[in-house]
Amino acid sequence: MKPYILIVDDSRTNRFLFEELLRKSGLKAHSVSSASEAWRFIREQTPCLILLDLIMPTVSGFEFFDSLKSHKKFSTIPVIVISSADSPKIRQKIKKMSIEEYYVKPVDIWQLRKKVLEYYPGET
Secondary structure, three states: OOOOOOHHHOOOOOOOOHHHHHHOOOOEEEEEEEEOOOHHHHHHHHHHHEEEEOOOOOHHHHHHHHHHOOOOOOOOOOOOEEEOOOHHHHHHHHHOOOOOOOEEOOOOOOHHOOOOOOOOOOOO
Protein backbone atom coordinates (compact mmCIF):
# COMPACT_ATOMS: atom_id res chain seq x y z
CA MET A 1 0.00 0.00 0.00
CA LYS A 2 1.11 3.51 -0.72
CA PRO A 3 2.19 5.47 2.39
CA TYR A 4 -0.12 8.26 3.43
CA ILE A 5 -0.23 11.37 5.58
CA LEU A 6 -3.11 11.78 7.98
CA ILE A 7 -4.48 15.29 8.51
CA VAL A 8 -6.45 15.74 11.74
CA ASP A 9 -8.18 19.12 11.86
CA ASP A 10 -11.74 20.15 12.63
CA SER A 11 -11.62 22.94 10.03
CA ARG A 12 -12.93 21.82 6.65
CA THR A 13 -11.02 24.65 4.96
CA ASN A 14 -7.71 23.63 6.51
CA ARG A 15 -8.25 19.97 5.69
CA PHE A 16 -8.96 20.87 2.06
CA LEU A 17 -5.95 23.20 1.83
CA PHE A 18 -3.47 20.72 3.32
CA GLU A 19 -4.86 17.76 1.39
CA GLU A 20 -4.68 19.64 -1.92
CA LEU A 21 -1.13 20.81 -1.21
CA LEU A 22 -0.02 17.27 -0.50
CA ARG A 23 -1.84 15.70 -3.44
CA LYS A 24 -0.45 18.29 -5.85
CA SER A 25 2.98 17.35 -4.51
CA GLY A 26 2.29 13.72 -5.47
CA LEU A 27 1.66 12.58 -1.90
CA LYS A 28 -1.24 10.51 -0.64
CA ALA A 29 -3.25 12.16 2.14
CA HIS A 30 -6.41 11.48 4.11
CA SER A 31 -8.08 14.10 6.24
CA VAL A 32 -10.40 13.69 9.18
CA SER A 33 -12.17 16.12 11.49
CA SER A 34 -11.80 14.31 14.82
CA ALA A 35 -9.63 12.03 16.92
CA SER A 36 -12.13 9.18 16.66
CA GLU A 37 -12.00 9.31 12.86
CA ALA A 38 -8.20 9.47 13.02
CA TRP A 39 -8.06 6.28 15.07
CA ARG A 40 -10.16 4.48 12.47
CA PHE A 41 -7.61 5.27 9.75
CA ILE A 42 -4.57 4.61 11.96
CA ARG A 43 -5.81 1.16 12.94
CA GLU A 44 -6.42 0.19 9.29
CA GLN A 45 -3.05 1.43 8.02
CA THR A 46 -0.44 3.34 9.97
CA PRO A 47 0.33 6.73 8.40
CA CYS A 48 3.90 7.81 7.75
CA LEU A 49 3.10 11.23 9.27
CA ILE A 50 0.28 13.04 11.07
CA LEU A 51 -0.52 16.73 10.67
CA LEU A 52 -2.39 17.62 13.86
CA ASP A 53 -4.47 20.59 14.98
CA LEU A 54 -4.50 21.18 18.74
CA ILE A 55 -7.80 22.96 19.25
CA MET A 56 -10.61 20.57 18.36
CA PRO A 57 -13.94 19.78 20.00
CA THR A 58 -14.50 16.63 22.06
CA VAL A 59 -10.89 15.36 22.05
CA SER A 60 -8.17 18.01 21.74
CA GLY A 61 -5.03 17.54 19.72
CA PHE A 62 -3.10 17.36 23.00
CA GLU A 63 -5.28 14.47 24.21
CA PHE A 64 -5.05 12.69 20.88
CA PHE A 65 -1.26 13.09 20.83
CA ASP A 66 -0.92 11.68 24.36
CA SER A 67 -3.14 8.73 23.45
CA LEU A 68 -1.18 8.07 20.24
CA LYS A 69 2.17 8.13 22.02
CA SER A 70 0.91 5.79 24.75
CA HIS A 71 0.29 3.01 22.18
CA LYS A 72 3.48 1.08 21.53
CA LYS A 73 2.45 0.26 17.96
CA PHE A 74 1.78 3.90 17.06
CA SER A 75 4.18 5.80 19.31
CA THR A 76 6.79 6.27 16.60
CA ILE A 77 4.49 7.99 14.09
CA PRO A 78 5.95 11.46 13.52
CA VAL A 79 3.60 14.35 14.28
CA ILE A 80 3.68 17.91 12.96
CA VAL A 81 1.41 20.27 14.87
CA ILE A 82 -0.34 23.01 12.90
CA SER A 83 -2.51 25.18 15.11
CA SER A 84 -3.82 28.67 15.72
CA ALA A 85 -3.04 28.10 19.41
CA ASP A 86 -0.05 30.27 20.15
CA SER A 87 0.61 31.49 23.66
CA PRO A 88 3.56 31.13 26.03
CA LYS A 89 1.66 28.42 27.91
CA ILE A 90 0.93 26.48 24.71
CA ARG A 91 4.53 26.81 23.49
CA GLN A 92 5.81 25.54 26.84
CA LYS A 93 3.52 22.53 26.65
CA ILE A 94 4.57 21.83 23.05
CA LYS A 95 8.26 21.92 24.00
CA LYS A 96 7.60 18.97 26.33
CA MET A 97 5.96 16.96 23.54
CA SER A 98 7.97 14.87 21.11
CA ILE A 99 6.68 16.57 17.99
CA GLU A 100 8.70 17.01 14.83
CA GLU A 101 7.62 20.60 14.15
CA TYR A 102 5.13 23.22 15.27
CA TYR A 103 3.57 25.71 12.85
CA VAL A 104 1.20 28.52 13.76
CA LYS A 105 -1.73 29.12 11.40
CA PRO A 106 -1.74 30.60 8.88
CA VAL A 107 1.15 28.37 7.89
CA ASP A 108 3.62 28.94 5.08
CA ILE A 109 2.47 26.05 2.88
CA TRP A 110 5.78 25.77 1.01
CA GLN A 111 7.72 25.50 4.25
CA LEU A 112 5.22 22.88 5.44
CA ARG A 113 5.54 20.97 2.16
CA LYS A 114 9.33 20.91 2.50
CA LYS A 115 9.08 19.53 6.05
CA VAL A 116 6.46 16.91 5.09
CA LEU A 117 8.67 15.62 2.28
CA GLU A 118 11.32 14.78 4.88
CA TYR A 119 8.95 12.17 6.35
CA TYR A 120 7.25 10.81 3.25
CA PRO A 121 8.94 7.58 2.11
CA GLY A 122 7.34 7.46 -1.34
CA GLU A 123 6.05 4.31 -3.00
CA THR A 124 6.46 0.97 -1.20
